[in-house]
Amino acid sequence: MIADKKNKRRGVAPSxxxxxxxxxxxxxxxxxxxxxxxxxxxLRALAGALPSGETRHGAWGEKMQALEEKIQGEIDRYLDQxxxxxxxxxxxxxxxxxxxxxxxxIDFLSFExxxxxxxxxxxxxxxxxxxxxxxxxxxxx
Numbered sequence: 035m036i037a038d039k040k041n042k043r044r045g046v047a048p049s050x051x052x053x054x055x056x057x058x059x060x061x062x063x064x065x066x067x068x069x070x071x072x073x074x075x076x077l078r079a080l081a082g083a084l085p086s087g088e089t090r091h092g093a094w095g096e097k098m099q100a101l102e103e104k105i106q107g108e109i110d111r112y113l114d115q116x117x118x119x120x121x122x123x124x125x126x127x128x129x130x131x132x133x134x135x136x137x138x139x140i141d142f143l144s145f146e147x148x149x150x151x152x153x154x155x156x157x158x159x160x161x162x163x164x165x166x167x168x169x170x171x172x173x174x175x
Contacts, residue, residue: 053171056119057139063116064142070109077102122170131166134159 048056081098120140126132130152137148145163149156 047171050167050171053167057123057135057170060116060119060139061142063112063119067109067112067116070105070112074102074105077105126166126169128166128169131162131169134163135166135170138163 077098081095120136123132123135123139126135133152134148137143137151138145143151145156145159148154149159152159154162
C-alpha cells in the first residue's frame with residue numbers, strides 16, 4: 035500500500051484503516067488468482083484448437099506460450115502478496131486473535147460465522163478482532 039510505504043519511511047505505524055485495508059487485500063488477491071487461472075484454462079483450450087499446421091513452436095504457439103508465462107508470473111506475484119499477509123497474521127502472538135484474523139481475512143468469514151466456529155459470542159469476536167488489529171499494527175509496515 036502506498037500509505038504503508040510513506041508511513042514506513044516516516045517511521046509512523048499504519049492506521050487501523052490501513053491495517054484493515056492491507057488484510058482485506060487477501061480477498062482481492064484470491065479473485066485475481068482465480069481470474070488468471072480461468073484465463074490460463076481458456077488459453078490452454080485455445081492452444082489445443084490451433085490449426086493442424088500450427089504447433090506450440092509456431093508463431094501462434096509462441097505467442098500463447100509467452101502469454102501463459104506472463105499470466106503465471108502474475109499469479110506468482112499475487113501468491114507472494116497473499117503469503118506476506120498470512121505471515122503478518124501468523125506473527126500475532128495470541129492464538130485466539132490470530133485465528134479470528136485468519137477466519138476474517140483469509141477465509142473471508144463474517145463475524146457471526148467466526149463466533150459460531152469458535153463458540154464465542156459475536157461481541158467477544160468483535161472485541162478480540164479489535165485487540166488483534168492493535169497487535170498487528172506493530173507487525174504490518
